């Protein structure tokens with residue numbers, strides 16, 4: 001069924017017809033759990049967990065698991081729907097089943113996914129409209145509420161631009177972190193628990209549900225997929241040519257025609273929409289590093305809450321249907337991508353939009369105009385809801401690499417950087433440890449230029465500019481230091497996080513800042529005079545240069561400190577390790593394997 005919403009006033013009537021005639025989320029007579037999203041209310045954190053417990057108690061094919069903890073001290077819950085009643089990830093993978101992971105409440109002020117997932121779990125477990133068939137070869141995992149701390153700080157007085165649902169949670173979690181900026185640096189316990197889930201459950205498909213208050217238009221639901229250009233070629237083609245068209249088409253058959261997340265080209269709809277380029281700090285960027293087909297739904301915040309819930313409900317349904325129908329292909333392509341990535345040598349750290357490639361996109365927006373405020377009586381510029389329009393506009397969704405790096409055979413991380421090691425481990429990077437102290441010829445990066453944000457961002461002083469130079473040198477490493485081979489299915493994560501110029505690397509997020517600081521103060525003082533004199537005697541070339549400079553530069557010849565500084569700056573005393581990035585790159589280390 002194709003519905004084109006030309007007149008938004010007709011939307012409630014049309015929805016009523018569709019609710020009766022198509023897949024029906026929320027049928028109170030049969031439902032195991034009762035939800036109130038149709039009356040503009042979302043569940044509290046405690047209610048969400050109780051309702052999943054009830055589903056767990058009712059159905060043998062569902063289980064509410066505790067998989068780690070959160071910053072609020074509450075458990076990290078995972079609700080698993082598995083038709084075989086098998087809740088062991090290893091065994092599920094052996095049975096050649098796909099895993100879909102749905103994450104909700106990353107921003108608890110955007111709870112449509114929390115309610116939609118509960119409704120979906122209820123409905124698929126009841127096999128409404130035959131939905132249970134999606135479970136034949138697919139296991140569905142749902143995170144009820146990711147930011148437990150944010151959900152607990154619930155109030156009507158948050159997100160003042162939003163009037164639904166009646167109460168909602170806050171964006172910051174218990175540590176006031178924005179969890180959709182914490183996927184790569186993982187300062188929150190929530191992110192670390194999710195990283196473990198990613199490794200244990202190894203989802204094939206990942207969905208993170210959100211709501212946006214960006215530009216205004218008629219669409220209730222928009223989509224941010226992993227930017228296809230950033231995926232391995234085999235997955236790029238599948239996502240771009242098959243999966244995304246099927247999902248958009250699938251949503252067209254519901255009352256909620258979905259479009260890509262709306263980022264207008266030069267802030268004007270007529271110039272078209274630009275595909276969102278994720279970086280690893282956000283959910284889709286994190287998924288990309290593990291070759292997972294990742295999606296973010298962004299519901300439009302100005303639409304009625306029941307519509308937002310229904311639209312994401314439909315999307316979860318379509319995603320499950322597609323994954324189930326194309327299960328073998330998804331497994332085969334992901335396996336191929338992971339095999340290829342073991343041998344991948346060149347990695348892209350940044351991309352630029354290709355403005356020469358676009359496709360036509362059906363867009364339903366509102367004209368901009370002058371609006372008279374009902375509150376102040378004054379006029380302002382904005383989207384005029386009395387002037388809807390439909391148009392075909394360009395959609396730009398190809399990106400080209402602009403910054404690439406060749407990975408070494410191995411990275412070596414001194415064990416001192418334990419916060420980095422810890423994150424590498426929970427993200428599945430396989431590492432060896434040196435079995436003795438040793439001297440190794442490595443390539444070092446020196447941070448030659450860097451800048452950081454003026455104020456704290458997500459609890460850290462993020463480096464918005466990083467420039468490096470490379471140097472071959474012989475350095476000491478100690479027994480227990482970590483050797484990371486770049487020949488594994490976690491390569492993308494390893495390179496993106498360890499290359500200092502990576503957009504969300506550990507260096508960018510200030511994990512390695514001590515390497516930028518001077519420790520041993522070597523500035524030439526009075527005692528240096530004796531040392532400098534002796535140094536010149538053993539370094540006749542420098543002595544010659546120094547004497548020449550004295551002759552040619554009268555100011556220099558009269559300045560005692562300038563002369564000491566000159567000798568110091570040209571001596572070995574001035575050689576420092578300031579700015580040496582601690583993670584070394586090792587090439588051709590295969591003949592050194594006896595060291596680990």
Ligand SMILES: [Zn+2]
Nearest residue numbers: 107110210211
């Ligand atoms: Zn959000």
